[in-house]
Amino acid sequence: MPLLVLTGYPSSGKTTISERIKRFLEEKGHNLVRILDDYFDSEYEKTIEQYATKRKLTDHNNCMRSEVLRCLSADKEVFLIVDTLSYARSQRYELFTVAKNVKTTFGILFCDTNEATSSYLNEQNHNYSEDLLTDLIARYEKPNARLSGEKPLFEVIVRRGMESDLDSLPQNVDLPLDDIYESLALAKPLKNNASVAASHKISTDFVQEVDKTTQQVIKHILANQGQVGVGGFIVFPWDVEVRYQVKKVTSLPTLSRYRTQFLDMTRKNLIASGTSVTNLFVDYLKSVV
Structure with a gap:
């Protein structure tokens, strides 16, 4: 029951490419x-208007x-x-956690195109x-193979100028079909771990702990990222085994947005209780910052 997630700009050939992968x-x-x-x-009507407002998009992503x-749990062969x-x-990342929870293989195919x-x-x-x-x-966030939730990452370039007949480009562009097959169909399933193990029941105490600790982590990062500099490591005194490498100086609004996403995952039982909240949240930040 492997899971392959296609991503890319709107109208970048994803649907045609997904059909080609299916046939292969x-x-x-x-x-x-x-x-x-x-x-x-x-x-949902056959429309893309679910992407037009935050509320519609949130509802749509939750359903997705x-x-x-449901699909991965219902049939082991899919x-x-x-x-x-x-x-x-x-x-x-949420789809990555789903793959880990059901112990299957996971990969991302990035359809790399430009605005033109x-x-x-x-x-x-x-x-x-x-x-x-x-x-x-403008809102698109390009996948990064260095992040734990975005690998293996396969890339296919769909660009104007590569083919004389641009209309047929998604149909003719070279795809890493064998690599996808070997990495997802033949590889061992992902192992579940603390950062993504689903808890069947999230206690009120754990939710409160997550709320308090994530605020503490953000304050500590904001206070120390300038001092250690880009490339440096931040250590958390209350959990000294956890280290956060500063890839770039991140603002309070950005960190707060990631914190909100993490809290949402906690409420949806995508984060396990009984483990280090600091470690869980820092691991999540490593995957999205």
């Missing part, structure tokens, strides 16, 4: 390959995550391909309004 896997003998796109839920978990924008690291190509392809299928397309491109 079926030729390899996988009889149960499912593509999960934005329109899996009948409650639940559907991914090879699941998620064909959505998945433009935020936090979205992709995305705009051209969008003109052909008319999926997004011009304003929404521009907004989604």
